[in-house]
Amino acid sequence: MTPEEFPRAFAAGWIARDADALAALLSEDADMLSLTGAWVEGRKAILATLKAELSGLFSRARLVTGRSKLRPMGPGAAVLHQRFVLSGLVDEEGRDMGRIGALLIATLVARPEGWQAVALQFSATEG
Template identity: 40%
Template structure:
């Protein structure tokens, strides 16, 4: 059965959002991921692509989950939730991504990311209004564009 593309999903508490996102990821249905987001939500991925509404978030994730993330797993780790008042919260979660398909068809190594979700309480539960995904590059301070973007560290070793 195909999921309705206009479906809306919510979670009971902000702390449940990372698991709901990972569960949607494992369904391989980008529209299920999109259903966790408000109609006018924003999502910035690890390369800076910026999707500006639920249909764009859904379409981009559906493509990725059916191609280079088709056999991937996304495991939530350390999570921090901050209540911003009665109707808003921010959730930071470190995820481990495994099983990404490389352009040559091999399986790439595991990646660590931190996803930040800005949530808003609706009458039916919590939904994301924005998300930002950032790759974790251990031991590095910034990126440098020296003809090719690379992570660098300025500290003395």
């Protein structure tokens, strides 16, 4: 996978609610700040967090891809900024929570198995 393909792969995993596919986008020793504010270290913990979030608050969430910006940081490293809009979020009582903007920021590195995130932040935004 190339850095340019990362946002598409992330969106596909999210839409499919495939926590395994999403976790595979990150290195074994990656760090992640999730959309719910959970800070997790390591792919195993990231996978558990993604499974919980995708079966809870984001169980019916739809993701629309917005603007993307890729900043190469030298050979084998890049920082990705990817905007998304999420809708279909549900609270504990199953009520729709409306739409939110989100920003994915990933520090990507080239690995033998392809480009992976070593740090990923998925945060709500105002716009």
